Amino acid sequence: MASTDSVGHEAAEQFGKGADGRMGWTAIVLAGRRPGVDPLAAHFGVEAKALIPIAGEAMVSRVLHSLCDVPEMSRIVVLTQDSEELSAAPELEWTRTQDRIHFMRSGKTISGSVLEFLRQDRNTQPVFLTTADNVLLTPEIARYFCDAAQAAQLSIGLVSRQQLERDFGESQRTWWHFRDGDFSGANLFALRVDNADEVTEALQFWEKIEQDRKKVWKIAARFGPLLMLRVVLRRLSLARAVQEAGRRLHVDAQAVELPFGRAAIDVDKLSDHVMAEKILQS
Numbered sequence: 001m002a003s004t005d006s007v008g009h010e011a012a013e014q015f016g017k018g019a020d021g022r023m024g025w026t027a028i029v030l031a032g033r034r035p036g037v038d039p040l041a042a043h044f045g046v047e048a049k050a051l052i053p054i055a056g057e058a059m060v061s062r063v064l065h066s067l068c069d070v071p072e073m074s075r076i077v078v079l080t081q082d083s084e085e086l087s088a089a090p091e092l093e094w095t096r097t098q099d100r101i102h103f104m105r106s107g108k109t110i111s112g113s114v115l116e117f118l119r120q121d122r123n124t125q126p127v128f129l130t131t132a133d134n135v136l137l138t139p140e141i142a143r144y145f146c147d148a149a150q151a152a153q154l155s156i157g158l159v160s161r162q163q164l165e166r167d168f169g170e171s172q173r174t175w176w177h178f179r180d181g182d183f184s185g186a187n188l189f190a191l192r193v194d195n196a197d198e199v200t201e202a203l204q205f206w207e208k209i210e211q212d213r214k215k216v217w218k219i220a221a222r223f224g225p226l227l228m229l230r231v232v233l234r235r236l237s238l239a240r241a242v243q244e245a246g247r248r249l250h251v252d253a254q255a256v257e258l259p260f261g262r263a264a265i266d267v268d269k270l271s272d273h274v275m276a277e278k279i280l281q282s
Contacts, residue, residue, distance in 0.1 A: 024074025025146060026125045027067050028114065031060050031080040031132035032106045043270060048082065050132035051091055054273060055280035058091035060132035064101060069139040072146060073128065079106035079113050111207035118196035118203075129189040135276050136262040141188075145256055149190035152254035154202060156242060157188030159264035160257060167261025171275065178238045186263040188256075202249040 031050040041049045050060035057065075060078065067073050080086050080103065087095070087103035095101045106113035114129065128146060130137060149155035161182040164171055173184040193199050236244065238255050246253025267273050 024125055025072050025128045026075040026077060026121075026123065027070075027073045027128045027130070027142075028117065029060065029063055029067070029076065029078045029130055029132055030106075030110055030113075031078050031086060032110065032113065033081060040267070040269060040273070048080075048086060048089075050080070050086065051089055052133075052267070052273070053091075054135050054267065055277050058089070059135050059267060060086075061091055061094075062135050063130065063132055063137055064092075064095060066137045066139055067130075067142065068098065068100065070142045070146075072143065074100065074125070075123075076101045077117070078103045078132075079117065080104075081106055081108075109207050111203045115196055115200065115203045115207075118191070118193075118199070124194055127191040129191070131187045131266060133267040134187045135267055136265050136279060137188075138260075138262075141258065141260050141263050144260075145186075145188050145258065146190065148256040149192065152246075152252045153191065153193055153198060154246060154251050154253040155190040155192075155256050156253065157186035157256050157258050157263065158183040158238065159186050159261060163259060164261040164264050168265075168275070168279070171265065172271070173264055176238070177234055178236055178241055179234045180237045183238055183255075183257070184264040186258055187266050188258075188263065190256075199251055202246070202251045202253070205249055 031048070033048060038049045041047065041052060044052045046052055051058045053059075054062065064076060064078070067076050076098075078086065078101070083103040083105045086092065104117070107116055114127075118127070126146075126149070128142065128149075130142075145155070145157050158176075161173075161175060161184070164173070164184065175182040175184055191199055196203075238257065242253050242255040262279060265272065265276055265279070267276055
């Protein structure tokens, strides 16, 4: 395992290809803390949300195991404000023998941390982004998303309500309503750029809307009244809406609809934990 500080240029050069010899990806797992006490972490008696146990394993450990099973992931970087503490956690002892896994300090915001990483890192690999609470992530989902993400600078993974309910029945999610249906985020993003400048505006915008991440219409309103009205009236398909939003942020963006209902289920509250654990144990 690399140090908990930055991964330098010399170290980055060895990560040009994945374990299968194909062009590799850098996977970033966002494991930071939001200000204040996390109620879910407190419920389970742990300091960090990423270490909440689920089906016998810490959440972030489960995500890392899934990514290690994807040959294309040649680097796996865990971004967190407490990089040294998290990397030293007993639940993550197994990562210390994994050369691909690195723990790095993040900043105060998710988007700001990603932007800073891109600016400092000289490797031009595409970047796969997910979160430590994305516990139902599988290698199959990750590979499907990465294959689809070849087509744009910025890709966003989403799951339709129809897919989720077909797989698991009704579930309380944050839904975006479009002409072609309702969709929920999957905590999956991909960046295929040569340098941070290509997506700076998009990441800075993301930083502004982090506080409204569960308030769909507040986010839509930030793109301007015309786009918001078209979304409210369901005049736009999912694909068109993401393309339009990307155009306003000067980035080529696409939505990737995932045929996996489980991809929409992360663990933000106790009911999510119960549902995810039931799926994992089934």
